[in-house]
Amino acid sequence: MKKIEAIIKPFKLDDLKEALHELGVHGMTVVEVKGFGRQKGHTEIYRGAEYVVDFIPKIKVETIVSSEMADKVVETIMNTVRTGKIGDGKIFVLPVEKVCRIRTGETDNEAL
Amino acid sequence: MRKKTFFSITLLAIAAATPAFAEETSVGDTLINLAYSIDTFYFLMSGALVMWMAAGFAMLEAGLVRGKNTVEILTKNIALYSIACIMYMFVGYNIMYGDGANGFIPGLSFFLGADNAVDDVLKSGGEIYYSGLSDFFFQVVFVATAMSIVSGAVAERMKLWSFLTFAVVMTGFIYPVEGYWKWGGGFLDSLDFLDFAGSGVVHLCGASAAIAGVLLLGARKGKYAGGRVNAIPGANLPLATLGTFILWLGWFGFNGGSELKISNIEEANAVSMVFVNTNTAAAGGLVAALILSQLWFGKADLTMALNGALAGLVAITAEPLTPSPLLATMVGVIGGLIVVPSIVFLDKAKIDDPVGAISVHGVVGIWGLIAVAFTNPEGSLIAQLTGIGVIFAWVFGASFVTWLIIKAVMGIRISEEEEQEGVDISECGLEAYPEFTTNK
Numbered sequence: 421m422k423k424i425e426a427i428i429k430p431f432k433l434d435d436l437k438e439a440l441h442e443l444g445v446h447g448m449t450v451v452e453v454k455g456f457g458r459q460k461g462h463t464e465i466y467r468g469a470e471y472v473v474d475f476i477p478k479i480k481v482e483t484i485v486s487s488e489m490a491d492k493v494v495e496t497i498m499n500t501v502r503t504g505k506i507g508d509g510k511i512f513v514l515p516v517e518k519v520c521r522i523r524t525g526e527t528d529n530e531a532l
Numbered sequence: 533m534r535k536k537t538f539f540s541i542t543l544l545a546i547a548a549a550t551p552a553f554a555e556e557t558s559v560g561d562t563l564i565n566l567a568y569s570i571d572t573f574y575f576l577m578s579g580a581l582v583m584w585m586a587a588g589f590a591m592l593e594a595g596l597v598r599g600k601n602t603v604e605i606l607t608k609n610i611a612l613y614s615i616a617c618i619m620y621m622f623v624g625y626n627i628m629y630g631d632g633a634n635g636f637i638p639g640l641s642f643f644l645g646a647d648n649a650v651d652d653v654l655k656s657g658g659e660i661y662y663s664g665l666s667d668f669f670f671q672v673v674f675v676a677t678a679m680s681i682v683s684g685a686v687a688e689r690m691k692l693w694s695f696l697t698f699a700v701v702m703t704g705f706i707y708p709v710e711g712y713w714k715w716g717g718g719f720l721d722s723l724d725f726l727d728f729a730g731s732g733v734v735h736l737c738g739a740s741a742a743i744a745g746v747l748l749l750g751a752r753k754g755k756y757a758g759g760r761v762n763a764i765p766g767a768n769l770p771l772a773t774l775g776t777f778i779l780w781l782g783w784f785g786f787n788g789g790s791e792l793k794i795s796n797i798e799e800a801n802a803v804s805m806v807f808v809n810t811n812t813a814a815a816g817g818l819v820a821a822l823i824l825s826q827l828w829f830g831k832a833d834l835t836m837a838l839n840g841a842l843a844g845l846v847a848i849t850a851e852p853l854t855p856s857p858l859l860a861t862m863v864g865v866i867g868g869l870i871v872v873p874s875i876v877f878l879d880k881a882k883i884d885d886p887v888g889a890i891s892v893h894g895v896v897g898i899w900g901l902i903a904v905a906f907t908n909p910e911g912s913l914i915a916q917l918t919g920i921g922v923i924f925a926w927v928f929g930a931s932f933v934t935w936l937i938i939k940a941v942m943g944i945r946i947s948e949e950e951e952q953e954g955v956d957i958s959e960c961g962l963e964a965y966p967e968f969t970t971n972k
Contacts, residue, residue, distance in 0.1 A: 465763070465829040465830070465831055466763035466765045466833065466835070467763065467833060467835055467836060467875055467876075467879075467888070468829060468833075468836075468872075468876035468879060469760075469762060469879060470763065471763035471765070
């Protein structure tokens with residue numbers, strides 16, 4: 421099993437949710453996050469004083485899938501959220517040791 | 533049968549008398565009754581509108597401070613309003629409108645006197661045209677406005693109780709004295725210094741007290757760190773905008789009520805003119821500040837636009853009756869054009885005013901008073917400048933001494949650690965929007 425974390429532009433969330441749903445991904449967890457990569461921040465002015473917005477709002481999507489599905493999911497995320505412009509985000513794939521469904525006690529792929 | 537209730541707050545009791553008069557009421561007396569009722573009603577409703585400005589200030593300031601200082605600024609605003617009401621009833625109103633010795637030294641007495649007796653009103657033939665207590669009510673909300681101006685300027689770093697202690701002195705003593713000099717018939721009034729609804733008596737007064745406090749208090753931590761002017765964006769611009777709308781609404785009472793009378797054609801027209809001019813000056817100030825911030829900063833800064841609307845309102849307050857609506861708009865526009873560079877300049881001078889109160893009420897208040905010399909045929913530039921000098925000197929001086937004493941006795945500034953944590957927790961023990969709390 422793999423955990424896939426995708427940092428994406430917030431307005432792409434709906435598209436991504438639908439694309440993953442079609443692919444057969446049954447669940448996901450979403451967090452509003454702020455951060456920067458190579459894009460860095462941008463400068464704004466508030467009441468005449470400049471300030472740098474370092475941390476730009478993004479959405480982090482987390483989903484756990486079977487190892488076989490992982491590549492397909494990563495590909496779908498990339499195709500769905502890519503705009504080609506700076507700040508499109510990143511995807512991380514991590515190994516997952518164990519999954520439990522609390523209600524039934526099912527484990528691993530059964531619990532996904 | 534006529535029925536009238538007499539008030540005597542001096543005795544802290546209300547004694548109701550219902551004398552039944554046998555004689556027929558003449559048409560003339562009926563008209564005096566009606567006019568008295570209408571003018572008193574108008575006065576009370578105007579006062580209620582001005583009372584609502586306290587809510588406007590509270591929302592504006594809550595919007596322009598950081599989230600961690602929200603509860604404290606709200607506490608200050610509603611507490612200062614209450615203190616102003618009590619102090620002005622206790623002594624302030626009597627200082628302002630009592631029997632002063634010579635135009636300089638006001639009289640001193642305590643609590644409110646009895647309201648007008650029916651016979652006195654009728655005998656006056658309409659000279660006495662509104663209830664005395666309605667006058668007190670209208671005046672007391674003005675004091676609160678002056679004090680509200682201070683709270684925004686010293687926001688995010690002043691001790692709550694030091695601020696409220698200052699409010700006691702300001703609303704019971706400092707404001708009423710200069711109020712006596714102008715509206716109480718003192719020497720500024722004799723000099724023909726003109727201030728219709730208080731660009732000077734209220735707004736410049738509040739700003740002068742604020743700047744004295746800010747100079748002793750210093751800037752918020754990090755505001756000028758690194759030798760730069762660092763932006764500290766406000767937490768809630770919808771609240772700041774709502775606050776500005778509320779102030780704009782309240783201002784119709786502030787300026788409109790200051791005409792003091794509405795019960796004949798001439799006065800009704802005058803009040804209408806005041807409403808129209810007050811509204812259009814605010815609009816002019818907003819548009820001017822919005823365009824200026826777009827041209828200067830490259831973005832339309834909402835907070836500057838809000839300050840622009842308030843600048844237009846403050847500017848027209850000194851004379852909302854004599855200018856034409858077009859001229860009133862120009863007075864507001866110039867107010868809006870002054871307030872933006874004034875805010876930037878004060879920051880350059882390292883005078884930290886989170887909400888722009890000193891610029892809006894002080895700098896633009898001065899502009900409004902000067903404008904009277906050009907918009908009112910009876911205005912005199914010399915008299916206006918004298919009034920500005922006297923009000924600033926008195927309020928700044930008296931406030932500075934008061935702040936100094938408070939600083940020596942109880943301190944005025946919170947600790948660095950408390951400032952980092954936010955005054956909501958350190959002063960009030962509450963958060964505006966608690967998220968992770970459990971009931972266990």
